[in-house]
Amino acid sequence: MTGEATPERRAELHANLTAVRERIRTACHRAGRDEREITLIAVTKFFPASDVRLLADLGVRDIGENRDQEARRKMADPSLEALALTVHFLGQLQTNKAPSVVSYADTIHSVDRPRLVAALDRAAASAGRRPQALVQVGLDDDPTRGGVAPNGAQELADAIAGAAALDLAGVMAVAPRGGQPDAAFARLRSVADGIRATHPGATWVSAGMSADLEAAVRHGATHLRVGSAILGSRPTLR
Numbered sequence: 463m464t465g466e467a468t469p470e471r472r473a474e475l476h477a478n479l480t481a482v483r484e485r486i487r488t489a490c491h492r493a494g495r496d497e498r499e500i501t502l503i504a505v506t507k508f509f510p511a512s513d514v515r516l517l518a519d520l521g522v523r524d525i526g527e528n529r530d531q532e533a534r535r536k537m538a539d540p541s542l543e544a545l546a547l548t549v550h551f552l553g554q555l556q557t558n559k560a561p562s563v564v565s566y567a568d569t570i571h572s573v574d575r576p577r578l579v580a581a582l583d584r585a586a587a588s589a590g591r592r593p594q595a596l597v598q599v600g601l602d603d604d605p606t607r608g609g610v611a612p613n614g615a616q617e618l619a620d621a622i623a624g625a626a627a628l629d630l631a632g633v634m635a636v637a638p639r640g641g642q643p644d645a646a647f648a649r650l651r652s653v654a655d656g657i658r659a660t661h662p663g664a665t666w667v668s669a670g671m672s673a674d675l676e677a678a679v680r681h682g683a684t685h686l687r688v689g690s691a692i693l694g695s696r697p698t699l700r
């Protein structure tokens with residue numbers, strides 16, 4: 463998708479971003495949390511580098527992407543070079559894409575199996591990189607959505623923590639489709655607490671998207687991944 467940083471687009475992103483920040487503020491207030499505990503990640507998949515630039519200009523430095531090829535191309539845009547972005551990779555990942563992903567991603571939220579830990583560790587070591595990695599926890603029984611079963615999360619966290627070129631940051635989840643986000647995020651939190659008991663540095667809880675960020679804030683999310691509420695709706699064809 464090509465795009466331009468028009469004043470109209472800037473105004474639209476600004477309005478959306480203001481509304482999302484207000485939702486986060488309100489949710490934190492209701493949950494008795496400090497909003498400074500929350501990092502907002504703008505998920506720019508399907509949207510052009512020009513939007514990333516506009517968002518950076520509006521104070522967003524955390525950018526999320528979920529498809530390797532698109533993300534790699536977008537992040538290579540020369541106009542993004544000086545912006546000091548933190549790039550979060552959120553999508554399901556094949557092991558053969560590990561070298562590509564570690565070349566531009568600072569954090570990888572979707573680590574869900576030991577083979578992927580090994581591939582990312584190898585790729586990061588040979589690239590001289592040290593990305594942060596999160597255990598993606600599956601909160602429903604749909605294997606197409608990724609994630610390790612909650613009872614396998616601790617073992618995967620141990621594997622990441624033991625990988626020389628990866629830093630274990632915490633856990634990530636996507637709420638089940640059409641389900642109850644509160645129950646799902648409460649479960650995620652208990653998995654996160656368990657992991658933190660053995661890995662005190664694993665403080666991130668990446669949960670909450672456009673539709674359910676309030677529930678995520680209620681259950682201890684530290685990182686919200688918000689796409690459509692900021693960027694607008696994506697094409698439905700994927």
Ligand SMILES: *Cc1c(COP(=O)(O)O)cnc(C)c1O
Pocket residue numbers: 505507528552553636671672673687688689690691
């Ligand atoms: C696309 C995506 C998001 C953002 O979803 P919205 O509903 O547009 O906010 C968050 N997390 C992951 C893993 C995604 O792929």
